[in-house]
Amino acid sequence: MRHARPLLACVLLLVSSVKTSFAQDADANSLDLGDVLISSAENYPAILESFARREAAVGGVIEAQGAFDLVIASETVDRVSGFYSGQVLDTEVRQTLRPLGASFYSGYRLSEGNFPVYENAYETAGGGEARLGLVFSLLRDRSTDERRFSEVDAQLALQQAELDVLLTKIGVQRQAAIAYWRWVSSGFQLRVYERLLSIAEDRQTGLEEQVRRGALAAIFLTENKQNIIRRQRLVIEARREYEAAANELGLFYRGADGAPLPPPDDSLPKVFPLSVDSEAKLLPPLVISEAIRNRPELELLSMALDRIEAEAKLRRNQMLPRLDLKAEVSKDFGVDEIVDPSLGETEAYVGLRFSLPLQRREGRGKLIAAEAKRNATLQKRKLASERIETEIKNILIELDTANELVAMAMSEVEQAETMRLAEEERFANGASDFFLLNIREEAAADARIGMLQAQARAHIARANFDAATVNLPQLGLSSFSTFNGN
Numbered sequence: 001m002r003h004a005r006p007l008l009a010c011v012l013l014l015v016s017s018v019k020t021s022f023a024q025d026a027d028a029n030s031l032d033l034g035d036v037l038i039s040s041a042e043n044y045p046a047i048l049e050s051f052a053r054r055e056a057a058v059g060g061v062i063e064a065q066g067a068f069d070l071v072i073a074s075e076t077v078d079r080v081s082g083f084y085s086g087q088v089l090d091t092e093v094r095q096t097l098r099p100l101g102a103s104f105y106s107g108y109r110l111s112e113g114n115f116p117v118y119e120n121a122y123e124t125a126g127g128g129e130a131r132l133g134l135v136f137s138l139l140r141d142r143s144t145d146e147r148r149f150s151e152v153d154a155q156l157a158l159q160q161a162e163l164d165v166l167l168t169k170i171g172v173q174r175q176a177a178i179a180y181w182r183w184v185s186s187g188f189q190l191r192v193y194e195r196l197l198s199i200a201e202d203r204q205t206g207l208e209e210q211v212r213r214g215a216l217a218a219i220f221l222t223e224n225k226q227n228i229i230r231r232q233r234l235v236i237e238a239r240r241e242y243e244a245a246a247n248e249l250g251l252f253y254r255g256a257d258g259a260p261l262p263p264p265d266d267s268l269p270k271v272f273p274l275s276v277d278s279e280a281k282l283l284p285p286l287v288i289s290e291a292i293r294n295r296p297e298l299e300l301l302s303m304a305l306d307r308i309e310a311e312a313k314l315r316r317n318q319m320l321p322r323l324d325l326k327a328e329v330s331k332d333f334g335v336d337e338i339v340d341p342s343l344g345e346t347e348a349y350v351g352l353r354f355s356l357p358l359q360r361r362e363g364r365g366k367l368i369a370a371e372a373k374r375n376a377t378l379q380k381r382k383l384a385s386e387r388i389e390t391e392i393k394n395i396l397i398e399l400d401t402a403n404e405l406v407a408m409a410m411s412e413v414e415q416a417e418t419m420r421l422a423e424e425e426r427f428a429n430g431a432s433d434f435f436l437l438n439i440r441e442e443a444a445a446d447a448r449i450g451m452l453q454a455q456a457r458a459h460i461a462r463a464n465f466d467a468a469t470v471n472l473p474q475l476g477l478s479s480f481s482t483f484n485g486n
Contacts, residue, residue: 029266029267030268030269030270031180031263031268031269033177033180033181034476035253036179036180036252037173037176037177038476039252040176040254041172041173041476041477043254044172044251044254046172047168047169047172050164050169054158054161054162054164057158057160060154060157061155064147064150064151064155067096067151068095068096068098068151069096070093070094070095071094072091072094073094074090074091076088077122084115084116085114086111086112086114086115086119086122086123087112088110090108090109091107091109092106092108093105093106093107097136098148100137100142101136101137101141101145101148102136103135105131105133105135106130106131106133107131107133108128108129108131109122109124109128109129110128110129111123111128125333125334126334127332127333128332128333129330129331129332129333130330130331132328132329133326133329134328135324135327136324136325137323137324137325138324139322139323140320140321140322140323141317141322142317143317144310144313144317149310149314152310153311156303156306156310157307159303160300160304163296163299163303166296167296167297167300169477170296170467170472170475172252174464174466174467175252176253177459177460177463177466178460178463178464179249179251179252180249180252181456181459181460182245182249183246183248184269184272185272185452185453185455186242186244186245187242189242189449189453190235190242192238193234194235194238197228197235199441200224200227201228203224204221204225207220207224208221223434223438247260247262249262249263250262272455273455276399276458276459276461276462287392287396288389290469291392291469291470292388294470295388295470296470298388301381301384304377305381308373308377315363315367315370316363318363318366319360319364321356322353322354322356323354324352325350325351326349326350326352327348327349327350328348329347330347331345331346391468392465392468392469395461395464395465398461399461399462402458402461403458405457405458406458408454409447409451409454412447412450413448416440416443416446416447417444417447419440419443419444420440420441420444423437423439423440424437
């Protein structure tokens with residue numbers, strides 16, 4: 001009847017989308033996947049949370065570097081009673097260095113009055129005493145110490161936070177792509193059911209006219225009303241699925257204020273791509289090896305191993321004896337004002353300090369724990385690598401299967417539409433009945449629904465593939481940088 005041509009045009013439009021790009025066929029109001037990915041990358045709360053954690057890690061690095069800050073200290077001593085009247089002002093600037101656990105210091109001491117013999121070190125010439133010194137480790141704390149370990153650990157924690165940002169973004173963009181294709185698929189399915197309902201409603205008007213003229217029995221009106229009610233139910237259910245998918249997509253597609261922005265009905269694209277490209281068919285083993293090398297989860301575990309190794313190095317260091325060397329040069333100024341000429345000479349000091357904890361149980365225990373954590377993390381990384389390989393293999397299977405199902409669904413749509421058109425022609429010639437015509441119409445609609453579901457499955461499989469292989473451009477993260485927050 002007169003509805004055959006619009007339905008056929010709809011099918012032909014879907015089939016032609018295989019050869020036409022999605023971006024070119026979408027109208028000005030349609031919502032593109034790229035728009036969703038940009039919005040989710042900039043506004044999704046989980047991504048913003050990962051940025052906050054990264055900033056906390058930056059603070060940890062700055063805090064650890066504070067152990068190497070330049071420190072100034074000053075001390076004054078004044079005898080307020082007793083036989084001696086000595087007064088001392090002592091100021092020192094100390095800089096902790098990283099190599100050899102060294103520290104460099106420079107100080108100035110000025111005193112006046114008299115001191116007992118056992119405090120002669122306080123006595124200076126009239127112009128005061130200046131000194132320079134250096135302390136460094138020969139055994140324990142030579143290659144590492146608590147300060148350097150804290151700094152290295154904080155830097156590795158920052159790298160883990162950077163990887164966590166990337167991992168979060170990949171996961172969010174994958175979910176955003178899946179939500180987008182489910183929304184598109186449910187929207188197109190709603191259109192199919194609405195079109196099916198429209199056919200029955202239009203037919204009702206024609207049937208009523210024929211019944212009035214006596215050309216048809218009234219029972220045909222009752223049967224068509226049954227079809228209308230059944231198709232209305234399908235539309236209601238499809239509308240519910242579509243609105244739920246729109247709300248889900250709104251979590252990723254957000255407004256300028258960052259609030260969820262469910263897309264309106266008129267933002268559905270005009271056509272739905274029937275299939276997706278699969279680079280996975282080229283060199284699957286290469287795809288898997290590249291993905292394993294690039295996966296943030298494995299990099300996170302590698303960073304964890306580096307942190308454990310740094311801790312083990314610190315624990316081995318703590319089991320060594322301490323042997324520190326100290327060298328100092330000092331000189332007094334204004335020696336003409338005092339009687340003692342020795343104060344005017346430049347003095348140099350060299351000293352050694354040795355200590356050894358005899359049992360060292362604390363260091364041994366912490367070293368054993370660190371090595372156990374390292375072995376556990378190695379096994380965890382091995383299992384993660386194997387799981388990633390299995391995951392990608394399964395995604396490759398799903399991607400190829402989904403594309404095959406799309407091709408089969410296209411063929412099924414063509415066959416179902418051919419049968420519907422033939423049944424419609426037979427009905428017009430009086431060789432068929434109303435019951436068979438309704439069956440053919442609904443079978444054709446079911447075939448189109450199956451094709452739409454197969455299309456969505458293919459696009460979702462591609463989104464999973466892109467996330468699993470860390471395909472940042474395809475996920476809308478081509479300009480991603482963990483260091484600038486883009």
